Amino acid sequence: MQNMDGQFAIRVRDLVVGFGRNVVIDHLALDVRRGEILGLVGASGGGKSVLMRTIIGLIPRRHGEIEIMGVAAGAGRISGGAKQWGILFQQGALFSSLTVRQNVQFPLRENLTLSEVLMDEIAIAKLEMVGLKPEDGDKFPSELSGGMTKRVALARALALDPAIVFLDEPTSGLDPIAAGDFDVLIKTLQETLGLTVFMVTHDLASLNTVCDRVAALADGKIVAIGPMQDLLQSEHPWVRAYFHGKRSQMLQHQAS
Numbered sequence: 001m002q003n004m005d006g007q008f009a010i011r012v013r014d015l016v017v018g019f020g021r022n023v024v025i026d027h028l029a030l031d032v033r034r035g036e037i038l039g040l041v042g043a044s045g046g047g048k049s050v051l052m053r054t055i056i057g058l059i060p061r062r063h064g065e066i067e068i069m070g071v072a073a074g075a076g077r078i079s080g081g082a083k084q085w086g087i088l089f090q091q092g093a094l095f096s097s098l099t100v101r102q103n104v105q106f107p108l109r110e111n112l113t114l115s116e117v118l119m120d121e122i123a124i125a126k127l128e129m130v131g132l133k134p135e136d137g138d139k140f141p142s143e144l145s146g147g148m149t150k151r152v153a154l155a156r157a158l159a160l161d162p163a164i165v166f167l168d169e170p171t172s173g174l175d176p177i178a179a180g181d182f183d184v185l186i187k188t189l190q191e192t193l194g195l196t197v198f199m200v201t202h203d204l205a206s207l208n209t210v211c212d213r214v215a216a217l218a219d220g221k222i223v224a225i226g227p228m229q230d231l232l233q234s235e236h237p238w239v240r241a242y243f244h245g246k247r248s249q250m251l252q253h254q255a256s
């Protein structure tokens, strides 16, 4: 793979991932540009979470190449250095027995040797970055609202100052106002930190307003990728059904 000018944060070629007879990712190719927010859409069970987990090395691949920030990721091990990426998982975002502060500090403890004072300062800075107060650091996950939980998970994903963040449905379960606030936060972080964001979302507002490009996953492949306007013009049957089906038409109509 040629990535001489470092234009791409993530490059995937000919990727195949499966479980037993279930081939989930089938010769998939994808480029994520540095500094962009790329939205990923696809049917439920279509392999979006599997794709993300494979890119970071949590799920082994059967075939193909993955490159993160210009470095080839070896099959069967966690990709890239500890600082290359952070992830907000779709489920079970936080450790319930740890406070918010300890959750945010978790990647620091795993990867670095820092003094407690410095760790506390970093935790406060990350919480502030995602719009939370230092006092929130003392709370336990069970004491947080859904929106706060997502923010803490994002703070943890940012703990090691990664170049890339993977967000798996970060606004699902949030009310439209909280989801909109979260979108603004992601956009701000992209702009101020130069982050590359790879985000699974079904939120049409997020796709329209924060994503620079949108990729559609169907039949184990990226079948369309480009600005939202291009996806709306796509001839691919699944992409057409997704964006022009009754439900999304209704939402788009209401939004306009």
Ligand SMILES: Nc1ncnc2c1ncn2[C@@H]1O[C@H](COP(=O)(O)OP(=O)(O)OP(=O)(O)O)[C@@H](O)[C@H]1O
Pocket: 019, 022, 024, 042, 043, 044, 045, 046, 047, 048, 049, 050, 051, 090
């Ligand atoms: N660890 C695993 N072992 C076996 N099969 C798995 C595993 N993880 C995922 N799968 C299967 O891979 C397929 C894709 O799952 P995945 O979670 O990636 O879907 P998704 O696109 O993220 O769906 P959703 O939108 O519902 O989150 C499903 O058929 C699922 O059952």
Ligand SMILES: [Mg+2]
Pocket: 048, 049, 050, 090, 168
């Ligand atoms: Mg998923």
